[in-house]
Amino acid sequence: MSKIERIGGNVAGYVDDRTGAAKWLRKNLTKVFPDHWSFMLGEVVLYSFIILLLSGTFLTFWFDPSQREVIYQGSYEPLKDIKMSAAYASTLHISFDVRGGLLMRQIHHWAALIFMAGMIAHLMRVFFTGAFRKPREANWLIGVGLVTLGIVEGFLGYSLPDDLLSGTGIRIAEAIIQALPVVGSYLAFFAFGGAFPGEAFIPRIFTVHVLLLPGIFLALITVHLMLVWYQKHTQYPGPGRTEKNVVGYPLMPIYMAKAGGFFFIVFGVTALLGAVASINPIWLYGPYNPGQISAGSQPDFYMGWLDGLVRMAPPIETHAFGHTISWNILIPGLIIPGILFTLMAVYPFIESWMTGDKSEHHILERPRNNPNRTAIGAMSLAFILVVLINGGNDIIATNFHLTINQIMWFTRIGVIVIPPLVFVITKRICLSLQRADREKVLHGRETGRLVMLPHGEFVEVHEELTPEQKFTLTQHEQPAALVVPNADANGVLNPQGLKGKIRARFSQAHVEQIQAPTESEAKALEGGHH
Amino acid sequence: MVRINSGIKKISRYRRHRFAGPALLVVALISLGATFQVASALPSTTKMETTVKSTQIEEGKRIFALGCSSCHGLNAEGGSIAPSLIGVGAASVDFQVGTGRMPMQDMSQQAMRKKPIYNAEETAALAAYVASLAPGPDVINEAQLTYERDGNTAEGGELFRTNCAMCHNFAGQGGALSQGKYAPTLMGVEAKHIYEAMITGPQSMPVFSDKTITPEEKLSIIKWIKAAESEPNLGGASLGRVGPVTEGLLVWTLGLGLLIGIAVWLTAKAK
Numbered sequence: 001m002s003k004i005e006r007i008g009g010n011v012a013g014y015v016d017d018r019t020g021a022a023k024w025l026r027k028n029l030t031k032v033f034p035d036h037w038s039f040m041l042g043e044v045v046l047y048s049f050i051i052l053l054l055s056g057t058f059l060t061f062w063f064d065p066s067q068r069e070v071i072y073q074g075s076y077e078p079l080k081d082i083k084m085s086a087a088y089a090s091t092l093h094i095s096f097d098v099r100g101g102l103l104m105r106q107i108h109h110w111a112a113l114i115f116m117a118g119m120i121a122h123l124m125r126v127f128f129t130g131a132f133r134k135p136r137e138a139n140w141l142i143g144v145g146l147v148t149l150g151i152v153e154g155f156l157g158y159s160l161p162d163d164l165l166s167g168t169g170i171r172i173a174e175a176i177i178q179a180l181p182v183v184g185s186y187l188a189f190f191a192f193g194g195a196f197p198g199e200a201f202i203p204r205i206f207t208v209h210v211l212l213l214p215g216i217f218l219a220l221i222t223v224h225l226m227l228v229w230y231q232k233h234t235q236y237p238g239p240g241r242t243e244k245n246v247v248g249y250p251l252m253p254i255y256m257a258k259a260g261g262f263f264f265i266v267f268g269v270t271a272l273l274g275a276v277a278s279i280n281p282i283w284l285y286g287p288y289n290p291g292q293i294s295a296g297s298q299p300d301f302y303m304g305w306l307d308g309l310v311r312m313a314p315p316i317e318t319h320a321f322g323h324t325i326s327w328n329i330l331i332p333g334l335i336i337p338g339i340l341f342t343l344m345a346v347y348p349f350i351e352s353w354m355t356g357d358k359s360e361h362h363i364l365e366r367p368r369n370n371p372n373r374t375a376i377g378a379m380s381l382a383f384i385l386v387v388l389i390n391g392g393n394d395i396i397a398t399n400f401h402l403t404i405n406q407i408m409w410f411t412r413i414g415v416i417v418i419p420p421l422v423f424v425i426t427k428r429i430c431l432s433l434q435r436a437d438r439e440k441v442l443h444g445r446e447t448g449r450l451v452m453l454p455h456g457e458f459v460e461v462h463e464e465l466t467p468e469q470k471f472t473l474t475q476h477e478q479p480a481a482l483v484v485p486n487a488d489a490n491g492v493l494n495p496q497g498l499k500g501k502i503r504a505r506f507s508q509a510h511v512e513q514i515q516a517p518t519e520s521e522a523k524a525l526e527g528g529h530h
Numbered sequence: 531m532v533r534i535n536s537g538i539k540k541i542s543r544y545r546r547h548r549f550a551g552p553a554l555l556v557v558a559l560i561s562l563g564a565t566f567q568v569a570s571a572l573p574s575t576t577k578m579e580t581t582v583k584s585t586q587i588e589e590g591k592r593i594f595a596l597g598c599s600s601c602h603g604l605n606a607e608g609g610s611i612a613p614s615l616i617g618v619g620a621a622s623v624d625f626q627v628g629t630g631r632m633p634m635q636d637m638s639q640q641a642m643r644k645k646p647i648y649n650a651e652e653t654a655a656l657a658a659y660v661a662s663l664a665p666g667p668d669v670i671n672e673a674q675l676t677y678e679r680d681g682n683t684a685e686g687g688e689l690f691r692t693n694c695a696m697c698h699n700f701a702g703q704g705g706a707l708s709q710g711k712y713a714p715t716l717m718g719v720e721a722k723h724i725y726e727a728m729i730t731g732p733q734s735m736p737v738f739s740d741k742t743i744t745p746e747e748k749l750s751i752i753k754w755i756k757a758a759e760s761e762p763n764l765g766g767a768s769l770g771r772v773g774p775v776t777e778g779l780l781v782w783t784l785g786l787g788l789l790i791g792i793a794v795w796l797t798a799k800a801k
Contacts, residue, residue, distance in 0.1 A: 040793035044786075078757050080684045095764075106765055113781040114789070121786060164691060164700060165773060258796055269788050278765030279777050284701045284758070286691045294695040294773075295705025295713060301778030392775040394706035403639070403710030 033255050034235035034248035038125045043259060044118035046225075047266040048111045049217065055108040056210065062098055064090035065160065065206035067199040076283050084162075084287035087202045091161040091282055107274035112154050114270060116302040119147050127347075127377050129364035131234045133357070137348040139227045142220050144345045149213055149220075151302050156209040158280060158300060162202055165280075167288025168297045170201065172310070179329035197290060234364050237475050239468045243362045296394050305384050308391030309336055312412050344380075354506040356482045368437070369476045371430035372510040375423045382422035386414045427512070434514035437473045440465060441517045474516045482507035583658065590659025593652055597633050606663055611637065618730065619666020620657035625726035627653045629719070639710040640733050643719075670725045677721060680746055681753030689743065689751050697735075701771040702755050707734055717759050721752045 001009075016022040033039075066086040072079050074089065075096050094101035123143060126132055132140035155173070159166040174196050178184040193200030232246050241247050249255060273279075285294065299307050309332035316327040343350075351373065352358065367374040389396065390411035397404045444462035452458050465473070484504040487493050496503070544550060595604065601612035608614030615623075626632040627648055631641035648656065657669055691700065697713035699705045704715035711734050716724065728748055731737035743751070769776040 035797045035799075037790065037793040037797045040797065041790075044789050044793075078683045078687050078754060078761070082684050082688060102765060110781065110785065113777065114785050117781050117786045118789070121790075164695075262793070262796060265792050266789060269785065269792075273780070273785055274766075276766045277777075277780060278763055278768050280774070281765050281768075281771070283764070284771060286687060286695075286700065289691070292691045292695060294691070294700035295697050296699050296703075296772050296775075298773045298775050300774045301781070304775070304778065395772050395775045397706040397710070398704060398712050401710075403708070404706050405709055 028229075029252035030250045031229070032246045032248045032250055033233050034246060036236055038129075039233065040262060041118055041122040041125055043262055044266055045115055045122055046221065047263045048115040048118060048270065049221065050263070051111040051267055051270055052108060052115060053214065055104050055111060056214075058104045059094060059101075059108060060210060062090055062094045062101065063087070063160070063206075065203050067162065067197070067202050079283065079286070082287060085202065087160060087162040088282070088287045091163070095283060103271075103274055106277075106279050107270055109158070109279045110273040110277070111270045112157060113279075113300065114266070114273075116150050116154055116300075119143075119150055120302075123147060124377070124381075128367040128374055129234070129236075130361065130370060130373065131364055132348045133361040134348075134352065135231055135360055136227070136234075139224055139231070140348050141345055142224045142227075144341065146217065146220055146224070148341060149216060153209060153213045153217070154300055155303055156205045156213070160202060160206060160209060161280075161282045162288050163282040163285040164288050164292055164294055165282075165285045165297055167197065167290070168293060169299055169303075171196065171290070172307075175326075175329055176333040179326045179333055181325050181330070182323060197288070232362065234362055237363050237366070237472055239471045241363060243360065246362075298392060298395070301388070304391035305388045306333065306337060306391075308387035308389065308393075308411065309333070311393060312387065312390050312408055312415065340380075347376075351510075354482075354503065354510050355479065356507065357479065363475075365476060368430040368433040369513075370510075371427045371434070371512060374430050375427040378426040379419040379423040383415060383419045386411050386418055390415075431512070431514055434516075438514055438517050441470050441473050442522060470522075476516065478513045478516060479511060481511045586655050586658045587662045589652075590655035590657070590662075593648065593656055594659055597648075598656070601634075606660060615660050615663070617664040617666050618660060620661040620669045621667040621726040622730040622732070623657040623660045624653060624669045625723050625730055625732055627656055629723050631732070640712065643714055667726075667729045670722050670729075672722075674745075675721050675725065675749070675752070677749035677753040677756070681749040681751075683750070683754050683757045685747070686750030686752070686754030686757075689747055690754050693738065693743065694751070699772065702758050703771050716755050719755075721756065724752050724755060 012022070064086045068086045069083055070086050070089050072082050072084055072089050072092065074080075074092050076092055079092065091105070094105055096102070126140065126143065155169065159170050159173075174188050174192065177188045177191060180187060189195070191201070191204075192198045193204075233248075235241050235246055235248065238247070286292070298304060310329065313328040313332045318325045318327065367377075390408060393404050393407040393411070396402065397407060444464040447461045447463050449461045450458055451461055482504055484496060484500040594602075594606065598606075598615075601609060602615055603609050603612075606615040608616075623632075626641070628646060628650075630644040630646040633647060634641045635644070646653070654669075660666075661668070690698075690702070694702075697705055697707065698716055699713075702716035705713050707713060713734070725748055727735060728738040728743065728751075729740075738748070769780065
């Protein structure tokens with residue numbers, strides 16, 4: 001035993017004697033995690049959050065969150081002697097007069113986009129594999145909360161520099177607040193401390209952006225990760241994987257190394273983007289002035305779908321009892337997003353109600369093996385994509401020589417027609433994939449190798465799958481539809497009424513499956529190779 | 531005194547000479563002719579210019595009849611598909627023809643900038659012809675484009691954001707208007723043409739008269755546009771200077787694409 005080992009052992013022993021940490025550490029450092037690229041999407045989000053904290057802290061050293069009017073005297077010539085807010089001037093200062101400031105600003109903003117894109121990708125992974133099922137509903141809810149807060153946090157972040165583009169965004173936010181019937185105007189006055197734009201808003205959202213929301217994020221992320229730790233990670237189906245075990249590698253040393261390395265990779269990619277690609281060039285936008293507006297004013301992508309909804313809304317307003325209700329803002333700006341996020345949050349509960357499934361799930365589903373859910377997800381994505389396209393309609397129009405009006409009408413009709421179409425098509429594709437799986441299990445993989453038999457017949461050689469592959473393709477449960485009785489024991493018809501009927505209908509739709517091959521079917525084919 | 535008297539006397543001695551009359555006539559004619567020659571020198575060049583101008587107008591009229599009249603009418607009076615050009619002025623012609631917008635290639639929503647079809651001389655002839663129909667804004671010449679000296683970039687930027695950015699985008703990259711019309715990019719446009727566009731209001735663009743935006747302010751706007759054009763991309767690849775749409779596209783393709791690619795690599799099973 002070397003001297004260093006002995007000292008290390010003594011220190012560890014000292015700590016262990018007083019805290020009993022060794023047992024706890026052994027248990028947790030050897031915790032096993034399954035290995036799959038899609039399980040690293042959440043890590044992307046976590047790491048970009050850390051990057052956001054670090055780069056954001058750097059930016060606060062120079063950022064002055066004030067709408068006090070100053071005259072710019074910095075080194076960016078095209079804005080010299082222009083009146084602007086101190087917030088904008090200090091952002092220019094960070095960009096041009098602080099060493100590494102522009103790089104940090106760009107890293108911060110790219111990290112924010114990666115944070116949001118990563119969250120959405122992670123959410124999609126969790127949804128399409130059914131990872132939100134019991135016992136993980138609470139973590140799903142936390143995730144939905146994080147996405148919602150992420151959108152708000154991002155919006156507040158890019159609003160802080162008080163440039164022409166972000167000021168336009170704040171103006172729209174004000175309009176959305178005002179669209180609330182009756183209380184809207186009062187709330188807007190409250191938020192802005194008077195009439196728009198006032199001097200209060202930037203300092204207020206600064207506090208929310210750097211203190212309140214990051215604090216909530218930290219708390220929610222901690223709970224999110226603790227739940228993952230406690231409930232264990234889900235895993236994809238495969239031989240040897242059950243609902244009672246987790247197959248993978250231990251945290252120490254494999255995942256410590258992988259995850260640690262991946263953090264630096266995420267940081268590297270973010271820094272690469274920050275170094276080579278311009279983002280939010282506020283010096284080109286100019287300072288905010290309510291009398292000015294630029295063509296192609298768009299929000300960041302995670303708000304873009306909201307902008308697209310507002311852009312496609314027909315101009316409907318009603319005036320009643322001395323109040324104006326702007327349906328054209330209220331519906332796309334508040335009601336539809338409200339419905340969407342509520343549906344997303346309660347989806348795990350809806351699904352379990354539809355299927356009557358109350359059991360725990362730790363093995364993920366392949367998206368094709370739950371065609372109804374996959375189709376619902378694809379339908380939602382189609383909806384968001386269509387409205388997102390409308391959010392960038394002017395940029396698309398000029399670049400592809402289309403007209404804004406064409407795009408608007410395409411998306412107005414498309415937002416109603418395309419999602420159901422996508423639902424039907426996705427469901428059919430999933431069922432076809434199931435059929436293909438069934439074929440593969442029963443008849444093997446088509447090798448593309450043609451063989452001529454002695455009597456002149458050509459056959460394609462099918463290669464039988466390995467037992468492991470067969471298991472993976474056939475292990476999934478195929479529950480039957482819920483049976484809603486027509487009459488109860490006392491002969492009362494439709495004991496659950498309409499609700500029961502709807503539930504039975506949903507359940508039927510949800511269990512539509514291609515029968516996975518059974519043992520006996522496989523046996524029957526054996527020997528009869530063709 | 532005596533000598534002068536004697537000189538005058540000498541001349542006056544010949545006053546009754548028989549050639550005195552003709553000699554005086556010759557002197558008078560020569561001086562009159564010389565005076566006339568000198569006096570007529572300026573009027574004679576004016577006359578020449580008028581002749582040149584009228585040939586230019588003739589030439590313009592000829593080109594107009596060949597290239598423009600099918601839409602704008604034989605006398606530029608306009609038609610069902612093209613506006614009257616009476617009173618639009620030379621500046622308008624110089625802008626539309628000089629930037630290749632006119633003659634139009636097809637009847638799309640709006641004439642687009644392309645390689646000019648007529649050379650400078652022909653454009654000038656057309657401008658002269660249209661200007662001869664009725665007075666209108668004149669072609670902007672180099673001497674008026676003193677934006678480098680008289681313009682103020684920062685002030686131009688403010689004016690641009692107030693008056694131009696709503697259609698042409700914050701960096702002059704252009705933007706979409708309704709029904710397929712668009713505000714074109716201002717990058718690579720000659721200063722002269724920017725100025726002429728402001729005073730003639732081509733297509734969907736309003737006219738910015740000298741009362742709305744003074745000539746000095748126009749020069750400032752041009753100076754800012756030229757500064758924006760030559761400004762290096764300070765933050766790296768510009769992504770088209772069109773705002774967050776291309777940024778979002780990049781993060782979903784390159785950003786997340788790279789990260790997922792690396793994640794796949796990290797979790798790949800050793801073969």
